[in-house]
Amino acid sequence: MSLAELPPALGAENLTKKYGRRGRTALSGVNLAVPSGRVIGLVGPNGAGKSTLLHLACGLTEPSAGSLTVLGSRPAASASHLARVGFVAQNTPVYGSLTVAEHLRLGASMNPSWDPDLAKRRIGEAGLNPARKAGQLSGGQRAQLALTVAAAKRPELLIFDEPAAALDPLARQGFLRNLLEFVRELGASAVLSSHLLGDIEQVCDYLIVLCDARVQVAGDTRDLLAEHARLVAPRAEFDRLPAGVEMISAEHRGPHGSAIVRARGLSAPPPYRVEPVSLEELVLGYMTRAAGAPLAGAGAGEGSR
Amino acid sequence: MMWLSWRQFRVQALVGAGALLVIAVFLIRLGWDVRDGYELYRAHCLNRADCAEAAARFRGAHRNTLLFLAAGLGLIPAVAGAFWGAPLIARELENGTHRLVWNQSVTRPRWLLGRILLVGLASVVLTGTAAALLTWAAQPYDEIAGDRFSALVFGARGIAPIGYATLALAFGTVTGLLLRRTLPAMAVTLVGFLAFQFFFPNVVRPALIPPERATLAMTAGAINGAQNLGGIGGGSVIGGVRIPGEPDAWIADTSPLRTADGKNLDTAVFGDCVDSPPRTGAGGTFGDAAVCLARLDLHVDVSYHPESRYWTFQWLETGIYLSLGGILVLFGLWRIRRGAG
Secondary structure, three states: OOHHHOOOOEEEEEEEEEEOOOOEEEEEEEEEEEOOOOEEEEEOOOOOOHHHHHHHHOOOOOOOEEEEEEOOEOOOOOHHHHHHEEEEOOOOOOOOOOEHHHHHHHHHHHOOOOOHHHHHHHHHHOOOOOOOEHHHOOHHHHHHHHHHHHHOOOOOEEEEEOOOOOOOHHHHHHHHHHHHHHHHHHOOEEEEEEOOHHHHHHHOOEEEEEEOOEEEEEEEHHHHHHHEEEEEEEHHHHHHOOOOOEEEEEEEEOOEEEEEEEOOOOOOOOOOEEEEOOHHHHHHHHHHHHHHOHHHHHHHHHHOO | OHHHHHHHHHHHHHHHHHHHHHHHHHHHHHHHHHHHHHHHHHHHOOOHHHHHHHHHHHHHHHHHHHHHHHHHHHOHHHHHHHHHHOHHHHHHHHHOOHHHHOOOOOOHHHHHHHHHHHHHHHHHHHHHHHHHHHHHHHHHHHHHHOOOOOHHHHHHOOOHHHHHHHHHHHHHHHHHHHHOOHHHHHHHHHHHHHHHHHHHHHHHHHHOOOOEEEEEEOOHHHHHHOOEEOOOOOOOOEEOOOEOOEOOOEEEEEOOOEOOOOOEOOHHHHHHHHHOOOOOOOOOOOHHHHHHHHOOOOEEEEEEEOHHHHHHHHHHHHHHHHHHHHHHHHHHHHHHHHOOO
């Protein structure tokens, strides 16, 4: 079976989540079809709805409207589906009074597909003392433990909610490296949320930009880089852009303007100059647009397909 | 999965087992004491007058200890509900570990059911064993005292405590699930369940089975057999009357003293009789007052439950508490399935 025939890792249709009676909207009309076999980066500012999307994906909450499928089924619908998805929550919670070894025992007793050798090896490689209580571990060590517990049940999809946010740069490097090794060893897909673009750029090959409860853009990172460009031209020229060019965000300083635009195979004639964009510029462009014009999200749906 | 449930409950189970051991040793020794006292009472019970005095001495020797024990052991379900039930989910939610444990290959309802069954079983064993030992220890006393129906005593004997333990634990667990904070959930469980334990015997229990009704003539003898005349709220009331022929029946409700035409006795007349009765030199608990009141040809209307209904009440009440507990557990399972992340 080729990757294209597999059900999408994440499939969302008009997914909406509201909290409480006053109805703060955390996600609004999200459409997604993320293929399997990818390392997916979910980026966006704090409060954009990243955690909500990931909690929906592992069944910790239920949608207010719309639907979400994970690996082709409703999230956490059954024990066998739970076995296929591993989740590491924000701040990597573990049981403070249980030792590292007891966490592995916990995993073994609650997961039929548990791989004890993998777990033991990874704990050794991360330098964790099995007899140590999890409450005494450093943030980095705790994250490694949580990662091992989530991964040693050999899931098909690993979900990480801001896993490295609380770690110092060195621990973050180690964690992300370990994460990638796990994903490769398991042949799993992974979703990783972060507000740190650097982390995402380093490990992800698929990107979802979530701002203001809506998906701004989603796609394969190479495709996204090919479809976006920086356009530099005299300021006046931006009022009459060539057909098929969508303005994402503009930045005008002096007589020349510069903008991130979306267009397939853009080759604009002078006076335009086309420059490639970095992933960071692209993401910032979408974030700027979402922040500046909260109602402009209407066009976001197209980008998510 | 049960490994984790057991691992998380280990320390609490040990504390519970230790407490039960202390309670059991105490109750067994008490049981022997009570039996020794009972033998002594039997030895002195040669004629009616001696017998009454020996019985009074036997009751007096154990009354306070047994009441204190009934009250103390009656707290076990509420305490277990607060310390074992309330943190069951609330602590996971508070520490965020629910996001770890709910993403293992066990569905949330199954996880919850496993935990509730383990902790609930422990609570039932603790409460049930303590209650069984107390029932055994107090058995000769209960036979003489005949007040097994009083609110405190009833709830500490027989099988009713098993129902209480189940309901308290389910209540604590669901409260923790809804409040999501351990300490408030513990407080609400403790206060809420104790309030329920007060409310149920006083309001619901008397009406569980339609009571029998009787009219008791208030002769001087009957008045002297009662426990008190007058009350805190004023009025022509008499408390603790006994039904002739059914001395151990549970009097659920007693009307004020009534005259032959069915009207409540005038409080001024009642007050005169109680405060300044004509001297007759009569004996008994209430002496001249009893004679004075008896001359008025009074009666009270009572509703009561015969002693023979004791086990019917025990089973009924246990069944009700078990059912309420079961409903709460079902609600918890439904609620946690919907998600509480």
